[in-house]
Amino acid sequence: MNYIENIYVCLAAPLILAVLYLRGSSRRALIFLLAGMTTCLLSAYISAFATGALGVDFAAASYEIAPVVEECMKLLPILFYLIVFTPGPKEAISGVLMTAAGFATFENVCFLTDYGTSNLLRMVIRGFGTGAMHVACGVVVAAGLLLLWDMILPRAFGTFALLCFVITFHAVFNIFVSQTGPVFWIGSSIPMTLLLGYLLFIRKRIRLF
């Protein structure tokens, strides 16, 4: 039995203390990291409830329920930030990415407590695969928000569309990594490849952020 809320308290406590002493952008970044971890914890509860309520088996829940819940939850902190504080695009984008990183970190910690830490290769694949997937989803949402920033009417539409896009990407990733053999390797490497491709070929040219 895993008590993920206990793990959460243990991990979040030092970060909360640091938030009290930090100022400016560092403080904002840490708050988003914490928000990402919190949404991960809440997503686990909601996904478990939805799985039980809809009577779906565990495998199906991983690609039919978890992506929807996780991506919606991950977007909530940034939506709150956008609506309440009306930040500039750069701040909003940093927020999206830090939330994604916080989410992936807490998810990985929960994975470690479930499956142990003895297999380094598995840890590397898990760390980079899932981590890259969450960050890649964050990059898509952030890039899309910046792209759609000046269009007032379709902003809500665009955000919904981006959310749908990353949910499907997440679901496809979960299907691939739940397989064995080459499918698992391909699935794990896709987000990392996309992120590397973005960093090497696209970021310099389009200078989104």
Place this chain on the structure above:
Amino acid sequence: MIETYENILQIAVLAGCILVTVIRSVERKSSLWTILTLFYGSWMLGDIYWLACLAFYGMTPQISVVSDLSWYASYIFLYMLLRRASPPDLTSGTKGLPLAGSIFALGMGLFFMHWGEILSNLIYAGLFGLLLYAAITRLQERRAVCLSVGILVFCFLEYGLWLSSCFWKSDTAANPYYWFDLLLTACLPFFLFATHKAVKE
């Protein structure tokens, strides 16, 4: 089996289109190309998801929310592409015909509710009503005329596809569902040309 081959063909076409749009987005730095990439990307992810469920679990998704979401996203991106390709203060022309398009979409949505879920059909009706309205309104806009025609053809093929899926169930090449899906696949690269025209104007 024919559905699998058909899906693979559509994914291959979409992958080719994405490659072109990514290169154009980077070269031209035009948001139209990026929105088109997102349209193709969402559509392809929905196809991959459906195909992966069939290939790895031997069945279509138990709750078809995820693939529906990807298709909703692609229609929204198509609408945003059309909006961005035309002037924002578009007021010219009569409203009668575009409204007829929206009412047609709503009527078809009500018809499809006999076969599918109420909520998803309502969302599809809303999105297609919006697409038809926007496309018909912009038919006389020089910059967006190709895109508008492309979207109208696309909507017509989608309705053909859905209607045939209501009345024909066989898994053979004689099923009109597969003809419409093939035509839809053939229609997808047309948006490359239409966007190219819109960027050039």
